[in-house]
Amino acid sequence: MRDEDTANGIASLVRGNAADARELRANIVVFARRLGDPQITRMVNEVLRGQRNVRDVLRTPEFNDVGQRHVATIERGLDELSADERSAVLSSLGRRPEAEELEESEGRLQSLRVADLSVSPVDRWGEVDPDPERPGR
Amino acid sequence: MATFSVKPAALHAYADLLGGDGGSLGSALNLQYLTDYSAYVDEWIKLGDGGLLFQKIKDRITVIHDRLSLDSLNISTNLVESSMGLDAAATTYRNTDRDVSEHIDAAYHTGRPEGLPGSDGGASLSAPDKELTEPSEEGGVPELAQQILDGAGVMSVSDLVLKILGWCGLDVMGWVRDRFTGSMAELAQCKNALDNLASFDSTASSDVSIGAAHMLTQWSGNAANAAQDTFAKTSDGLSSHATALSGVSNTMTALIAGIQELTAAIEGGITTAIDAALEAAAAVAAAGCLEEVPGVDVLADIIGGWRVYKVYKAVKEVTDIWNVVWAGNEGVMGLIMTLAGGLDGWDVSSDLPKTPYYNGAQGPAPTYSGSS
Numbered sequence: 001m002r003d004e005d006t007a008n009g010i011a012s013l014v015r016g017n018a019a020d021a022r023e024l025r026a027n028i029v030v031f032a033r034r035l036g037d038p039q040i041t042r043m044v045n046e047v048l049r050g051q052r053n054v055r056d057v058l059r060t061p062e063f064n065d066v067g068q069r070h071v072a073t074i075e076r077g078l079d080e081l082s083a084d085e086r087s088a089v090l091s092s093l094g095r096r097p098e099a100e101e102l103e104e105s106e107g108r109l110q111s112l113r114v115a116d117l118s119v120s121p122v123d124r125w126g127e128v129d130p131d132p133e134r135p136g137r
Numbered sequence: 138m139a140t141f142s143v144k145p146a147a148l149h150a151y152a153d154l155l156g157g158d159g160g161s162l163g164s165a166l167n168l169q170y171l172t173d174y175s176a177y178v179d180e181w182i183k184l185g186d187g188g189l190l191f192q193k194i195k196d197r198i199t200v201i202h203d204r205l206s207l208d209s210l211n212i213s214t215n216l217v218e219s220s221m222g223l224d225a226a227a228t229t230y231r232n233t234d235r236d237v238s239e240h241i242d243a244a245y246h247t248g249r250p251e252g253l254p255g256s257d258g259g260a261s262l263s264a265p266d267k268e269l270t271e272p273s274e275e276g277g278v279p280e281l282a283q284q285i286l287d288g289a290g291v292m293s294v295s296d297l298v299l300k301i302l303g304w305c306g307l308d309v310m311g312w313v314r315d316r317f318t319g320s321m322a323e324l325a326q327c328k329n330a331l332d333n334l335a336s337f338d339s340t341a342s343s344d345v346s347i348g349a350a351h352m353l354t355q356w357s358g359n360a361a362n363a364a365q366d367t368f369a370k371t372s373d374g375l376s377s378h379a380t381a382l383s384g385v386s387n388t389m390t391a392l393i394a395g396i397q398e399l400t401a402a403i404e405g406g407i408t409t410a411i412d413a414a415l416e417a418a419a420a421v422a423a424a425g426c427l428e429e430v431p432g433v434d435v436l437a438d439i440i441g442g443w444r445v446y447k448v449y450k451a452v453k454e455v456t457d458i459w460n461v462v463w464a465g466n467e468g469v470m471g472l473i474m475t476l477a478g479g480l481d482g483w484d485v486s487s488d489l490p491k492t493p494y495y496n497g498a499q500g501p502a503p504t505y506s507g508s509s
Binding site for chain 2: 013014015020023024026027028030031034055058059063064066067068069070071073074076077078080081085088089090
């Protein structure tokens with residue numbers, strides 16, 4: 001586990017699971033990039049440097065708003081499914097995915113998540129660029 | 138035949154202590170059981186309404202309350218009838234010359250066992266009602282459900298996290314309140330009130346013993362020996378009642394500790410579930426695919442994905458802790474079910490004299506085994 005993740009509370013939040021810590025870091029970076037709010041960007045960078053607790057980001061109104069909007073989208077999607085499809089989807093709630101299935105699922109979600117981000121794969125999970133539109137980028 | 142001597146005033150004084158004006162206690166022991174003791178039981182041996190856990194405890198505490206109310210009435214009745222018996226005997230002794238009294242005393246021969254207790258050893262009387270102070274709330278919190286919610290940080294989590302927990306079957310606030318609403322402070326007060334009632338019984342037991350010993354320094358003969366037997370048993374019976382109450386109090390102490398362990402486990406489980414939901418929330422917030430309504434495959438990936446499974450698993454661990462405890466008959470549930478059982482070993486008909494003190498001087502002598 002990275003020292004920064006101990007300092008920023010990520011290690012504690014994911015109960016010391018390094019893969020989960022990596023995933024959480026990635027998710028808050030993507031969230032900040034997609035939102036484009038300078039204040040959130042600054043907060044996320046401070047978290048990545050171990051200078052701020054990750055929960056500070058997760059309790060911001062901006063995080064809650066985006067999450068709620070996406071949750072509402074999921075619920076609309078569920079509403080549009082047939083009864084059988086909805087039942088099939090929801091039945092997977094308590095089922096631990098097989099490793100292969102999980103990898104495929106994670107991969108697909110990840111590609112969907114980053115598809116419209118104009119950043120290179122190299123710095124995809126690195127520090128958030130505070131000004132992605134600056135010349136020369 | 139034992140040498141007979143009597144100072145009727147000593148019998149009157151002891152009768153006053155048991156059921157008259159109370160003498161130096163200010164209020165007779167029977168009256169203290171009938172009023173102070175039973176009022177204290179009404180005031181403190183109870184719990185307010187609560188969630189599933191407290192409702193079950195409340196049911197058992199109601200059983201304890203009803204039992205103690207009945208015991209206080211029975212003890213009071215026994216004491217006042219003994220007081221009346223002593224008064225009647227003393228009055229008869231006053232009205233009868235020494236020879237007749239000796240004759241009456243001889244007629245009251247009993248098979249009294251040897252070695253009866255009863256010496257006061259110089260001890261002094263103490264009013265039992267002084268033990269009935271307001272019970273402490275020590276060891277309790279005003280509202281258990283709120284403590285769990287605060288401890289797990291539920292009150293500060295976002296609607297988003299609550300929504301994700303809800304997807305996984307946990308309406309966390311409702312779930313906790315349905316089960317754990319209730320005052321641990323009230324439970325602690327109830328436990329401490331039982332200790333005070335036990336102290337009352339112990340003091341009353343001591344008073345009965347001290348008073349009898351004092352009376353018997355001025356009364357001897359077969360009837361006095363029978364009275365010594367009766368009041369030794371009365372004193373022992375009150376002492377046994379105190380022991381039974383202490384047993385209930387000890388069970389309640391174990392129950393309070395058990396509830397604290399259970400709630401710590403639930404609180405920890407909810408904290409884990411919240412953190413898992415925060416991870417899921419971060420995944421959802423970062424999912425660009427959710428700007429538009431997703432199709433079934435994407436929904437299956439999201440709902441069935443690892444993050445949601447983690448939340449589901451954490452939620453299940455919380456509900457499993459509760460289900461195991463609730464369905465079990467050991468631990469917390471075992472303690473609740475046996476809470477009132479400590480009083481089952483005490484019975485007024487076997488722990489107090491079957492009949493209150495009665496003297497042959499009052500009329501026809503009762504039949505005693507071993508009498509001729």
